[in-house]
Amino acid sequence: MLKLIPAVLIVILSLTGCVTDNQGSNRWSVPQRVDLHTRLGVAYLQQGRLAAAQEELEFALTLGPDDSSAHHAMALLKLQLGHAALAREHYERAIVADPGNYLVRNDFGSHLCALGLHLEGIDQLTIAVNDPFNSSRHISHYRIGVCMNLSGRLEKAYEHLAEALRAQPASGPVLYEAAAVSFRLGRHLSARGFLERYFEQGNPTPDSLLLAVNNERELGSDSLVQHYAYQLRMSYPDSPQAAEAKQLVSGAQGG
Numbered sequence: 445m446l447k448l449i450p451a452v453l454i455v456i457l458s459l460t461g462c463v464t465d466n467q468g469s470n471r472w473s474v475p476q477r478v479d480l481h482t483r484l485g486v487a488y489l490q491q492g493r494l495a496a497a498q499e500e501l502e503f504a505l506t507l508g509p510d511d512s513s514a515h516h517a518m519a520l521l522k523l524q525l526g527h528a529a530l531a532r533e534h535y536e537r538a539i540v541a542d543p544g545n546y547l548v549r550n551d552f553g554s555h556l557c558a559l560g561l562h563l564e565g566i567d568q569l570t571i572a573v574n575d576p577f578n579s580s581r582h583i584s585h586y587r588i589g590v591c592m593n594l595s596g597r598l599e600k601a602y603e604h605l606a607e608a609l610r611a612q613p614a615s616g617p618v619l620y621e622a623a624a625v626s627f628r629l630g631r632h633l634s635a636r637g638f639l640e641r642y643f644e645q646g647n648p649t650p651d652s653l654l655l656a657v658n659n660e661r662e663l664g665s666d667s668l669v670q671h672y673a674y675q676l677r678m679s680y681p682d683s684p685q686a687a688e689a690k691q692l693v694s695g696a697q698g699g
Contacts, residue, residue, distance in 0.1 A: 589601045650676060
């Protein structure tokens with residue numbers, strides 16, 4: 445028997461318990477069925493069961509060809525399958541179907557930024573962050589910050605990341621991005637502060653440890669350079685970041 449995650453089990457139990465009444469008549473409207481199959485598709489996608497996810501989402505779109513959430517989910521699936529052009533098509537159809545779907549704009553904007561289409565991505569994310577019904581505006585601010593960092597608009601990136609941190613002061617991804625932007629701006633004490641707060645979350649990444657090595661070099665703290673380089677070497681010995689840190693430390697000692 446296939447193992448189902450709890451979300452899938454809940455949906456299936458709801459389906460078997462509610463599809464028919466005592467007389468066996470169908471009690472589900474078309475929008476409810478579209479929502480059900482979309483949710484199943486997303487759950488399968490989260491499990492990595494891409495074929496099952498595609499089957500559910502294709503059926504959802506057959507029932508509701510203009511459903512924004514179904515197109516959004518299909519866009520995420522197409523990205524998993526490596527079909528960027530098809531993903532964009534589904535993102536765009538999701539927005540046409542519901543221009544107020546800020547969740548789609550968040551994901552679409554980030555996708556465009558990752559492709560190097562920074563202006564287009566920031567446009568989508570700006571619409572999301574200005575949406576008065578956006579209940580997770582901090583996510584939009586964070587993603588704008590990431591995109592602006594990628595495009596070199598560092599001061600604006602910092603402003604948006606600061607907004608995200610006001611809402612989520614302990615968010616690891618936001619703290620790391622704020623540290624990276626601060627480093628690029630030459631604000632090394634601020635970068636240190638953000639990184640220290642980030643490391644309090646546990647499980648530092650190779651990139652964050654390498655950033656700490658570089659930042660402490662700029663601050664002239666040899667002991668902290670050695671500390672972070674050692675931590676990087678012990679935690680991720682085969683990573684390119686560890687190799688780079690080794691070269692940095694060796695170069696500094698040789699100089």
